[in-house]
Amino acid sequence: MHLFWHRSDLRVADNLGLADAADAVDDEEAVVPLFVLDDGILEHGSPVRVAFLLDCLADLRAAYRERGSDLLVRRGDASAVVPAVAAECDADRVVWNHDYSGLARERDEAVRAALDEQGTRHEQFHDAVLHEPGAIRTNAGDPYSVFSYFWKKWRDREKRDPVAAPDGDALADLDGDDLPALDTLGFDEPDANPVEAGQASAHRRLEAFCEEDIYRYDEAREYPAEAATSRLSQDLSFGSIGVRTVFERTVQAMVDADDEPAREAVEEYQRQLAFREFYVQVLYFHPETVTENYDAYPKPIEWREDDAELQAWKEGRTGVPIVDAGMRQLREEGFVHNRVRMLVASFLTKDLLQDWRAGYAHFREHLVDHDTANDVGGWQWAASTGTDAQPYFRIFNPWSQQPEYDPDAEYVKAYVDELADVPTEKIHAWNELDADERDSLAPDYPDPIVDHGERREAALAMFERARGEDD
Numbered sequence: 387m388h389l390f391w392h393r394s395d396l397r398v399a400d401n402l403g404l405a406d407a408a409d410a411v412d413d414e415e416a417v418v419p420l421f422v423l424d425d426g427i428l429e430h431g432s433p434v435r436v437a438f439l440l441d442c443l444a445d446l447r448a449a450y451r452e453r454g455s456d457l458l459v460r461r462g463d464a465s466a467v468v469p470a471v472a473a474e475c476d477a478d479r480v481v482w483n484h485d486y487s488g489l490a491r492e493r494d495e496a497v498r499a500a501l502d503e504q505g506t507r508h509e510q511f512h513d514a515v516l517h518e519p520g521a522i523r524t525n526a527g528d529p530y531s532v533f534s535y536f537w538k539k540w541r542d543r544e545k546r547d548p549v550a551a552p553d554g555d556a557l558a559d560l561d562g563d564d565l566p567a568l569d570t571l572g573f574d575e576p577d578a579n580p581v582e583a584g585q586a587s588a589h590r591r592l593e594a595f596c597e598e599d600i601y602r603y604d605e606a607r608e609y610p611a612e613a614a615t616s617r618l619s620q621d622l623s624f625g626s627i628g629v630r631t632v633f634e635r636t637v638q639a640m641v642d643a644d645d646e647p648a649r650e651a652v653e654e655y656q657r658q659l660a661f662r663e664f665y666v667q668v669l670y671f672h673p674e675t676v677t678e679n680y681d682a683y684p685k686p687i688e689w690r691e692d693d694a695e696l697q698a699w700k701e702g703r704t705g706v707p708i709v710d711a712g713m714r715q716l717r718e719e720g721f722v723h724n725r726v727r728m729l730v731a732s733f734l735t736k737d738l739l740q741d742w743r744a745g746y747a748h749f750r751e752h753l754v755d756h757d758t759a760n761d762v763g764g765w766q767w768a769a770s771t772g773t774d775a776q777p778y779f780r781i782f783n784p785w786s787q788q789p790e791y792d793p794d795a796e797y798v799k800a801y802v803d804e805l806a807d808v809p810t811e812k813i814h815a816w817n818e819l820d821a822d823e824r825d826s827l828a829p830d831y832p833d834p835i836v837d838h839g840e841r842r843e844a845a846l847a848m849f850e851r852a853r854g855e856d857d
């Protein structure tokens with residue numbers, strides 16, 4: 387028997403480790419699929435993500451049942467559970483796909499050690515990315531810290547094709563385990579309503595996107611009300627779709643493109659897939675950046691602490707409509723549009739002058755697509771502390787970004803009910819209206835909690851002190 391341990395790869399097709407395990411079994415053997423609800427990992431979970439995980443597991447189990455097999459679902463410490471299940475089902479080999487965060491790598495090391503001690507063979511595959519960390523390096527052999535150079539090599543390198551789902555013959559005929567209820571894992575029902583989980587839904591999203599929106603992606607992706615992005619982030623995070631499958635479909639879209647602008651739009655999308663892998667390799671080589679600034683300023687950055695302002699940001703009550711819309715989208719859907727993620731992150735770090743780690747913690751709690759590498763990468767970029775970060779003196783002005791990227795305030799009105807009937811030009815000028823006018827237009831919506839111009843100056847001074855420029 388071969389035991390296949392699922393982690394962030396909750397699918398049967400285009401799963402390199404699973405395909406290898408299925409290929410390796412002979413007529414007498416079969417693959418036993420396992421998922422471990424690991425307490426050490428659940429500790430970092432949140433209601434919306436654990437609920438989504440359970441939905442993905444139900445979907446994965448259904449895929450195995452369709453093939454005459456089932457999914458084992460066990461709870462506990464993976465370094466105890468994996469060897470125990472291997473022994474229980476007489477598996478002489480355990481296979482899984484790499485996960486690249488520091489926490490996952492520590493866990494894998496412990497599982498490998500326990501399997502070695504038991505004398506069970508094991509093998510791991512690079513599955514979650516098209517090019518594993520370290521595969522793409524500078525000419526001097528170092529990992530890249532600048533995305534644009536990484537991207538050129540990533541783009542030009544040959545990619546693997548997706549692999550098929552295993553045949554039912556290669557899978558063990560077994561009785562799977564029931565999935566636990568959310569509350570037995572210690573989580574409340576989430577408030578957010580994310581997109582539907584599972585392999586078929588992920589494929590539908592990919593197909594719908596590649597038929598149309600991919601050809602306008604390079605421009606439309608900036609406008610949150612357009613909803614013109616692929617919405618695959620949670621599927622890539624939980625692995626309900628394989629990245630080779632996504633990439634292959636974009637190659638087909640490139641072939642089907644009518645003209646050069648359409649091909650450029652497809653390439654812009656592929657560039658985002660490379661961004662994801664860039665951040666994976668940053669985290670792989672710098673696991674400490676989950677908590678530490680990547681770019682160490684000579685002096686500490688003197689972030690402010692102000693619980694009331696932090697709370698207003700979290701609740702979407704800053705009085706800056708596009709920021710509030712983003713923070714409310716986060717709570718309602720477990721998702722925020724990328725342009726708005728950049729804006730809310732900039733607002734927290736450069737207008738409220740608060741530590742990016744407070745924002746990261748909140749995103750980690752509420753984003754269904756939370757992915758350590760991308761989340762840390764995004765936050766450190768916005769806070770000007772990361773690789774390839776935006777320079778500290780480039781500070782988003784929400785009052786100009788809002789009319790530029792949400793000209794009809796469609797996105798704002800979709801999430802900020804108090805402003806639903808307020809004329810668009812008043813929403814864009816909310817900071818310039820006098821308090822009485824604001825009160826008459828939307829009595830329940832707050833005045834801006836900060837003056838952007840003043841806070842911008844304070845942010846510049848804060849970064850200059852951290853750079854030692856006031857000495």
Ligand SMILES: Cc1cc2nc3c(=O)[nH]c(=O)nc-3n(C[C@H](O)[C@H](O)[C@H](O)COP(=O)(O)OP(=O)(O)OC[C@H]3O[C@@H](n4cnc5c(N)ncnc54)[C@H](O)[C@@H]3O)c2cc1C
Nearest residue numbers: 615616617618619658662724727755756757760761764765
């Ligand atoms: C502060 C901040 C936090 C973020 N946290 C996360 C996170 O936890 N998980 C996450 O997947 N993305 C994160 N992102 C990146 C990005 O916002 C999301 O990937 C994107 O909005 C997801 O929507 P989509 O699937 O429609 O993306 P699309 O635009 O359709 O892009 C396709 C895929 O490419 C990848 N991608 C796109 N943009 C980026 C990017 N800027 N960086 C890295 N990968 C990217 C994602 O896997 C995405 O699903 C964050 C960005 C910021 C600024």
